Amino acid sequence: MKSLLLKNVILARKNTDIRIRNGQFEKIAQNLTPEDGEDLFHANGTLAILPAFYNAHTHAAMTLMRGYADDLELFRWLSEMIWPLEAQLTPEDVYNGSRLAILEMIRSGTVFFNDMYWFQKQTVRAAEEMGIRACIGLLQLSNGNDNTDNEWLKENRNSFSSRIQTALAPHAIYTVDTETLRKTGEIASGQNALIHIHLAETKKEFDDCINQHNMTPVQYLDTLGLLTPRTILAHSIYLTEDDIKLIAKRNSITVHMPASNMKLASGRFPGETILKHHSRIALGTDGACSNNNLSMIEEMKLAALLAKLGSENPETFPAPLVYDMASRRGAEAFGLHAGVIQEGYLADAILVDLNTPTMTPDFHTISNMVYAADPSVIDSVICDGKFLMKHRVIDGEQEILAAARESAHKLVERLKKC
Amino acid sequence: MKSLLLKNVILARKNTDIRIRNGQFEKIAQNLTPEDGEDLFHANGTLAILPAFYNAHTHAAMTLMRGYADDLELFRWLSEMIWPLEAQLTPEDVYNGSRLAILEMIRSGTVFFNDMYWFQKQTVRAAEEMGIRACIGLLQLSNGNDNTDNEWLKENRNSFSSRIQTALAPHAIYTVDTETLRKTGEIASGQNALIHIHLAETKKEFDDCINQHNMTPVQYLDTLGLLTPRTILAHSIYLTEDDIKLIAKRNSITVHMPASNMKLASGRFPGETILKHHSRIALGTDGACSNNNLSMIEEMKLAALLAKLGSENPETFPAPLVYDMASRRGAEAFGLHAGVIQEGYLADAILVDLNTPTMTPDFHTISNMVYAADPSVIDSVICDGKFLMKHRVIDGEQEILAAARESAHKLVERLKKC
Structure with a gap:
């Protein structure tokens, strides 16, 4: 299975690289060399990786x-x-x-x-x-x-x-x-x-x-x-x-x-x-x-x-x-070996944009996440080694919103007819 | 003073136009004709105007x-x-x-x-x-x-x-x-x-x-x-x-x-x-x-x-x-004739993007704002008749974040030296 390399993410206040393969964090280290054909994601030292x-x-x-x-x-x-x-x-x-x-x-x-x-x-x-x-x-x-x-x-x-x-x-x-x-x-x-x-x-x-x-x-x-x-x-x-x-x-x-x-x-x-x-x-x-x-x-x-x-x-x-x-x-x-950013754990994570008002200053990233942040600080989301959201884009978002709006409207209309 | 015309905003569930002049809501009506030299803002029927x-x-x-x-x-x-x-x-x-x-x-x-x-x-x-x-x-x-x-x-x-x-x-x-x-x-x-x-x-x-x-x-x-x-x-x-x-x-x-x-x-x-x-x-x-x-x-x-x-x-x-x-x-x-989107009130307002997950469906816009929304639904902010944020852009944001980060860092460094 194709691997994914996250370059230059912030983990525990330090810049590092993370290789994800087979849905797990395979290797966490500085300066990992990209493999042939590997997917690359550049976090540029402004995105912190945290448990999802x-x-x-x-x-x-x-x-x-x-x-x-x-x-x-x-x-x-x-x-x-x-x-x-x-x-x-x-x-x-x-x-x-x-x-x-x-x-x-x-x-x-x-x-x-x-x-x-x-x-x-x-x-x-x-x-x-x-x-x-x-x-x-x-x-x-x-x-x-x-x-x-x-x-x-x-x-x-x-x-x-x-x-x-x-x-x-x-x-x-x-x-x-x-x-x-x-x-x-x-x-x-x-x-x-x-x-x-x-x-x-x-x-x-x-x-x-x-x-x-x-x-x-x-x-x-x-x-x-x-x-x-x-x-x-x-x-x-x-x-x-x-x-x-x-x-x-x-x-x-x-x-x-x-x-x-x-x-x-x-x-x-x-x-x-x-x-x-x-x-x-x-x-x-x-x-x-x-x-x-x-x-x-x-x-x-x-x-x-x-x-x-x-x-x-x-x-x-x-x-x-x-x-x-x-x-x-x-x-x-739920029996998931996840929720920790460490080698061997399931590759689930969020990438948080520290260059945002509520994450500034960054004395304690976790305190900021709990007490100050809102969902808008989340730049990207990884689940099972794959991006569910990349740089705030989720495929098909507009269609999903439109379909939900229509379903909700029709639901109430049906009730009115009862 | 130059006026600002908001075209096609949603107010109380209806599409309307709003003219702002001298820091006040001057006219709220459908199909207002732009004046010569007037600033125009197109809300395209997806932004609700609400009190700031x-x-x-x-x-x-x-x-x-x-x-x-x-x-x-x-x-x-x-x-x-x-x-x-x-x-x-x-x-x-x-x-x-x-x-x-x-x-x-x-x-x-x-x-x-x-x-x-x-x-x-x-x-x-x-x-x-x-x-x-x-x-x-x-x-x-x-x-x-x-x-x-x-x-x-x-x-x-x-x-x-x-x-x-x-x-x-x-x-x-x-x-x-x-x-x-x-x-x-x-x-x-x-x-x-x-x-x-x-x-x-x-x-x-x-x-x-x-x-x-x-x-x-x-x-x-x-x-x-x-x-x-x-x-x-x-x-x-x-x-x-x-x-x-x-x-x-x-x-x-x-x-x-x-x-x-x-x-x-x-x-x-x-x-x-x-x-x-x-x-x-x-x-x-x-x-x-x-x-x-x-x-x-x-x-x-x-x-x-x-x-x-x-x-x-x-x-x-x-x-x-x-x-x-x-x-x-x-x-x-504080003696401000504001907080209501009506003619004669101070022209302060937020424009909320209804085409977002937490504002969907739109049964009660105010309920959604209070119980579901986070700041990311706010597309634009008007204060005293002027845009403080337009389509999520605030001038100088990156410089302000960098300066605050540096001030916070130096502040703690000074304390350590005491």
Whole structure:
């Protein structure tokens, strides 16, 4: 396979060259000599190479509903606005929404997303076409609509590129019945599968679980065999300290999504306590309806700021830690040897333009990325050894925007006709 | 004076033309005919015109220290890191830091900033050169260093452009003695002057004031004649409900800075209660050391999100309200008839590229601006009828970045030699 040589990038404040081959960082050293026929990229000493981002929980196609319903109480938001619109979604909508999401993710430096939604074939199609990594959930909803491509996913997952994986994805403990959850636990155990579930997002979910099962949501999940080292717990807000100890013991992964939790007034993720018990944390954006963007840069800042205010301690969640949650720790949760710019790691990276206002001065590049930057500082994005964006250009961007705009328009028109 | 005609911009979802003359929106209508010699700008129906932002509290030149010291406890942060570095500042540093700040502000759609810092002549110089509006504080600090240009400001303020105004700026009640504060109140009353002060930022400030004066910070300020309809109260976190009623009665302006308040773990601005008593709120970024950027777009999102989480009500601080705080309400606090795109208002505006991922789809442009956008969606910025940025180009950007980088580097080198 053809190799790629990055000339003169800044890594840990020093200029260096990096050779990428077979989707990995093969060699990092100064003054590497280009090989015959090798692709060359000149960073000219102004682009810093940094780990890319791994979005541990989202609903990509919800970008189509961005800004459609904001500033509403949670139940009204869902039942009056979001669910009726979602009922009108077609496979083509999910394709166009997924492409819009991937476009936005690439622009903001994200190379992987963990998705839970309907018509998953379309999200796989979009991810394969655009070169991003993804984990696609086999959605389970006891009383939801049946617009899933679960069977297709099961039949075809061995034909996907190495960038695409799947997870068992029971939606939540309040939307999937106990028997189905228990069976999912058994299947997961047999296949060593990833499990992706919303957990303990609201006070109501916690209280209802106590009332119905006489257990906390975390305890309930554990009795069903669903708390494993490959379980991704989206939200994880309402946890007791014993819950946190149990999550740590089982080595499951909590996913923090500060924007969504704040916007929906769900509550505050108990980050300091989770860290105290050495439990695992990744970051996610949630879907674009409750955020309303997919920028992991913004999510890092929110995570750091909210932890400081909530714990009344400005030393909590320092910038290097939240960057690690958004990159290496996220990648690791999905079994990816990535999120670190070192030989032998997967060749995923962002190239950041230091010659921009928010990256100036450059006392601490990571602090600037977490607290000052916005997606516009990202010049280029590499995933699996290939450029997804080069010098801010993403192939097909205008067509993707136009198709998403049309899908969103038609979606609302269909709803009006109901 | 030469007029400027904006052709085919989107205003309130409709295409229109806008003629700007003498720094005001003169005529807004469809199909305006260009006049002889008039400047023309073609928006081609893809740029929305929206109010620009008014940053109600910052310390512009602190951009030079961006990322220098983060994730530290407040007192250690100030006494060990920030103050020693600030003691090394030269007028040239403040000039270069102010230019970097203004560059960043223009890129993020800000056309006015309310500043409190040293060597103010340099900030005036930078603002005049770059065409932005500013209010420059006559800094009072009973025990601070005397690197102010207060006398120069007093002598020269009548020669400034109409974009520059000044305020009396006692730093805070804990850094300025009672007699000086009282005199400032008298001077302000005589001149109908703007007053700009940090107030009730920390629990300690509140408790100390009660202990020393047997009054809350707000009550104390009122007894000194400093609570007026032209008083800008930066932070305003630790307020009793009676304080809020008093602020409302005096018609003073509170400035909310969620990023800084969260990053330093200062506390939460009581926004819902302030709104309940119909009191005035503007938004600010604070300096780049405690934020660490100057983006009012990010500040709007943080304000909305933090209010929702803190009040446990997702309907609090809806997008149109926070946009109004960041624009019209901020402008009004400083006596500017601006922040609205209507005939007769000051010709300040941003032109937003709707053909971008975060502005797609366009169900609610303001929701997208508050919850989804980042500064990269801003194509052009108009202040006082002139372009500060046109199609993302700001004159002299590279030179400003290079000068700021050099100033920051030398500043730290000087400190090391101490």
